[in-house]
Amino acid sequence: MTFDPAAIAAQTVIEGRNLPRLETWSRPYWEATGRGELLLQHCAHCGAWQFYPRPLCTTCGEVPEWEVASGRGAVHTFTVIRQNRSAPFKELGPYVVAMIDLAEGPRMMTNLVGCEVDDVEIGMPVQVHFVAADDEIALPFWRPVTSDA
Amino acid sequence: MADRTPVIVGVGLSDYPKEPELDNVAHHGLAIRRALDDSGVKLTDIDGLMCFGSYGVDDAPTMAETFGIKYRVLDGTFAGGTVFEFFAHHAAAAIRTGQADTVLISYGSALLSSQGRNLGTQMFTSAARQAGPLQYEVPWGNPLVGSYAMAAKRHMHEYGTTSEQLAQIAVDTRDNASHNPKALYQSPITVEDVLNSRMIADPLHMLDCCVISDGGGAVIMTTAERAADLPSIPIYVAGSATAQTHWNIAQMPDFTSTAAAISGPAAFAEAGITHADVDTLQLYDSFTITTLLLLEGLGFCAKGEGGPFVGRGGVLRFDGELPTNTDGGGLSSCHPGMRGIFLLIESVRQLRGLAGEVQVPDCEVAVACGSGGFLSAMGTVVLTKEAP
CATH class of the missing domain: 3.40.47.10 (Thiolase/Chalcone synthase)
Structure with missing residues (x-):
């Protein structure tokens, strides 16, 4: 698996994508993406990890803490979207929407980039690949694990 | 009293x-x-x-x-x-x-x-920034069909379910629709027709998707x-019961299990029925995979065996082993965005003995099971001709 910056750039066009509103519990997460960090919530009380961020641990109800995640994971499931009538996706050509099993446990939706859509497989090891979305935040795309990362 | x-x-x-x-x-x-x-x-x-x-x-x-x-x-x-x-x-x-x-x-x-007909293949977002949990999903351009496609992909991975087996669900449902003069699509189709229809989101083809009406x-x-x-x-x-396992697709705990496995048994228990008592099923069929997951969730076949169960062909037809979506379902007849009420109405039509060409003989127990959101919220209702 090779890392092709030009191909990834074409797959990670930001213009036109709907971006997140930074809210009480999403702000720390998104601000960390701007620093190249992937934050998850971890509950010191029961040990559970969770994503997306929210006020209370969904396992035990205590207040969770922020932890920096490894940025490593594996593809849990995916699809190749071949028809989306909305911009900018209608211009992308076939693209991969995937669910990533993070090494820490939670699951996260993303676009898997940096490979051909036909090369994606369930279980394939992947790593986070941040692309700046504005002055403040980056979007966590994911790509196959490469040796030259 | x-x-x-x-x-x-x-x-x-x-x-x-x-x-x-x-x-x-x-x-x-x-x-x-x-x-x-x-x-x-x-x-x-x-x-x-x-x-x-x-x-x-x-x-x-x-x-x-x-x-x-x-x-x-x-x-x-x-x-x-x-x-x-x-x-x-x-x-x-x-x-x-x-x-x-x-x-x-x-x-x-x-x-x-x-x-x-854009419900399944467009984004529901505006120029405004996305609030709430959807903010972690909308940047990725996952239209509605993509969520169901990811469930189908995972089911295939874990259990070897095939596109041919999913297609058979669309074929059986279309056979039922061919007896409904109001159905949007009434001409019978084959498994090959489904597989040859345009791929929308792998592995779901156009004919794996419900109609918009x-x-x-x-x-x-x-x-x-x-x-x-x-x-x-x-x-x-x-009997009736409701449950949800998640709301947004990214939070689905197990992409091959649904809340039908919770609300189904609860509704069956209240009604005092077993699977053998059920004469007809009306299942929310937004996509072929939805029907399969509901069949498994309700326990009409074991988890993972939905593919072989429906793949025999004709099982879901009005004259089949388990008459399902006898009006032609969302896959062929009618889906105006929220199909759940039609499941109740078709159940009543069957139980009253007024279903005409698709009447299930001696129909005494019907089960309506809906799927809301993204395989998220599921309500099950057991309807009977005689007093419970």
């Missing part, structure tokens, strides 16, 4: 599949009038209203005003397309406890005529005691 067992005494369908002159409220109106006529209930007898719609147009309190309903119970719960099974569940409780005597559940949608429906529920004085054939709500 009065018999407050909840029964359905009236059902009505609006016109479908394409009715450009009707808006949402007009669909409600046609369906309600027909359900009133069917039941013999007077509008002024209704003291409970349950419906979901857009604020200021067809939300529950606006509809109460629009139709002049003096309610004691009002319910505008949102749970996606299965909300009508939720309403039946809530109405049954309200009727049993005496909070209401006669409840109207109503739905109307001009989806096809007002918005076209206009339509509406209404259901009137009351007590068994009141039903005895009405001219229609009452159908008992023998």
